[in-house]
Amino acid sequence: MDSSVDERWMRAALDEARAAVAHGDVPIGAVVVHGGEVVGRGRNERELLEDPTAHAEVLALREAAAALGSWRVLDSTLYVTLEPCTMCAGAIVLARVPRVVYATSDPKAGAAGSVLDVLAEPRLNHRPEVVGGVLADEAAELLRSFFRARR
DSSP: OOHHHHHHHHHHHHHHHHHHHTTTOOOOEEEEEETTEEEEEEEOOHHHHTOTTOOHHHHHHHHHHHHHTSSOOOSEEEEEEEOOOHHHHHHHHHTTOSEEEEEEOOTTTOTBTTSOBGGGOTTSSOOOEEEEOTTHHHHHHHHHHHHHHHO
16 A cells, blocks of 8 residues: 555544544544545544543444445555554454554554554454554644643
8 A cells, every 4th residue: 555545544534633632532533444535534532422432443433334334344444543442453353444554553552562462363353454653743743732731
């Protein structure tokens, strides 16, 4: 995959992340791309919805599944600004997403290699291709500035 294509879609995920700040949520965003189009968007909405499962990836996967008419989100790439957590990695596996691209790693809760590696677990029935580090500095700075403003 062309890195400029990954950067284009990661910028769309970063736009979603910035929108999360408007309702007091940690700026994490995700988009699902299928056939060159965004079929699912999500931003962290845990505070807004008072829902511990309202992570950007879960919301984007729900929207993509509805758009595709199937719980299997095949032939798609999920772009997310922060390495998926265990819950989101599980949802990615269960949705059969073939490719995941994330911006910055999460040394406290990442489940794509930082703390755990759910996405590469050989005992699971699906293992997506994973690419990390796309626009990592921009995503990391967005998170740092959010938390700096809260202190």
